[in-house]
Amino acid sequence: MTALNEKTINITLKVWRQEGPKVKGRLETIPVAGISTHMSFLEMMDVVNEDLSKKGKVPIEFDHDCREGICGCCGAVVNGTAHGPEKGMTLCQLHMRKFKDGDMIVVEPWRSRAFPIIKDLIVDRxxxxxxxxxxxxxxxxxxxxxxxxxxxxxxxxxxxxxxxxxxxxxxxxxxxxxxxxxxxxxxxxxxxxxxxxxxxxxxxxxxxxxxxxxxxxxxxxxxxxxxxxxxxxxxxxxxxxxxxxxxxxxxxxxxxxx
Ligand code: FES
Known part of the structure; x- marks a missing residue:
C-alpha cells in the first residue's frame, strides 16, 4: 500500500564523479527508476548507491551527518543551485517531490579554489x-x-x-x-x-x-x-x-x- 500522495518517479542523474583530488572528473549519467517522492534527496542517493554496489560499481561519495539541516555537512550544487531548488533548506532537507517524472538532475560538488575536491561530491571545507x-x-x-x-x-x-x-x-x-x-x-x-x-x-x-x-x-x-x-x-x-x-x-x- 502506498502512503498518502506518494508517487514514484523515474529520473536521470548526471552526477560528478572524481576519483581523487588530482584526477580529472566527469559527469556520469545514471538512470534511476522508481524513486518515491516521499524520499529525501539523500535517501534517493542512498538508493542509487545501493544499486551501484549491487552491480559491483563504486558508490557516489557525498557528505552528510545529521540529515536534519543542523550540522552543515551535506551540500552539493543541484541543477546549478547550491543545496538545490528549495529556499532556506539544506540538501538533506530537500525532498524528491520537488522533482517531476522524467527530470534530469545535475549534481556537482561545491566549486571553489579554497574547497579542493576530495572525491566525487566531497570537498575539503x-x-x-x-x-x-x-x-x-x-x-x-x-x-x-x-x-x-x-x-x-x-x-x-x-x-x-x-x-x-x-x-x-x-x-x-x-x-x-x-x-x-x-x-x-x-x-x-x-x-x-x-x-x-x-x-x-x-x-x-x-x-x-x-x-x-x-x-x-x-x-x-x-x-x-x-x-x-x-x-x-x-x-x-x-x-x-x-x-x-x-x-x-x-x-x-x-x-x-x-
Ligand atoms: S546532513 Fe547535517 S545539515 Fe545536512
Whole structure:
C-alpha cells in the first residue's frame, strides 16, 4: 500500500564523479527508476548507491551527518543551485517531490579554489575551520550563566546576534558566489560575537585575524552579487557583511591589532 500522495518517479542523474583530488572528473549519467517522492534527496542517493554496489560499481561519495539541516555537512550544487531548488533548506532537507517524472538532475560538488575536491561530491571545507580557529571564539573570562543573564541586552540586538549564530558553516555561500567569497560566513561569525557584550573585548583582533585568514585561504571578496544570501539554508542576511566591513574599518582605524 502506498502512503498518502506518494508517487514514484523515474529520473536521470548526471552526477560528478572524481576519483581523487588530482584526477580529472566527469559527469556520469545514471538512470534511476522508481524513486518515491516521499524520499529525501539523500535517501534517493542512498538508493542509487545501493544499486551501484549491487552491480559491483563504486558508490557516489557525498557528505552528510545529521540529515536534519543542523550540522552543515551535506551540500552539493543541484541543477546549478547550491543545496538545490528549495529556499532556506539544506540538501538533506530537500525532498524528491520537488522533482517531476522524467527530470534530469545535475549534481556537482561545491566549486571553489579554497574547497579542493576530495572525491566525487566531497570537498575539503577545512578552510572554514581555519577561519574559525583564527578568531571565531571568545577566550576572555565571561563568568558563569548567571553573570550572562545579568547583562541587559536589547531584544533586537540579541535577535540579530542569534540570526547570525544560525550559520551552520556549510559553505553554500562560497559555492554560489561568483568570487567564491566566504564573506557571508565570516560576517555571520563576526557579527554574532561583536554584537554581544562577551564578544566585544576581542572584536577588533577577531575581525582582522579572520579576514586575513579568509584571504590566505584563497577565498575572494564580496562583490554584492547576493548569491550567498539567496542560497543560504539559514537565510543569513548580507546586512551582516555590512557590519563586518564596519567592524573591520573600526579595527583598522582605532585598534592596536592592525
Ligand atoms: S546532513 Fe547535517 S545539515 Fe545536512
Amino acid at each position: 577545512g578552510a572554514l575551520d581555519k577561519i574559525i580557529q583564527a578568531g571565531g571564539y571568545v577566550s576572555v573570562n565571561t563568568g558563569g550563566a548567571p553573570d550572562g543573564n545579568a547583562i541587559p541586552i536589547a531584544q533586537e540586538t540579541a535577535e540579530t546576534a542569534m540570526d547570525a549564530a544560525a550559520c551552520i558553516g556549510c559553505g553554500a555561500c562560497v559555492a554560489a558566489c561568483p568570487n567564491a567569497s566566504a564573506m557571508l560566513f565570516v560576517s555571520a561569525k563576526v557579527s554574532h560575537l561583536a554584537l554581544l557584550p562577551q564578544g566585544k573585548p576581542e572584536a577588533a583582533k577577531r575581525v582582522i585575524a579572520m579576514l586575513k585568514t579568509m584571504d590566505t585561504c584563497g577565498f575572494g571578496n564580496c562583490g554584492n552579487h547576493r548569491e550567498c544570501e539567496a542560497v543560504c539554508p539559514k537565510q543569513i542576511s548580507i546586512s551582516h557583511i555590512a557590519r563586518l566591513n564596519r567592524e573591520y574599518m573600526k579595527a583598522e582605524l582605532f585598534s592596536e591589532f592592525k
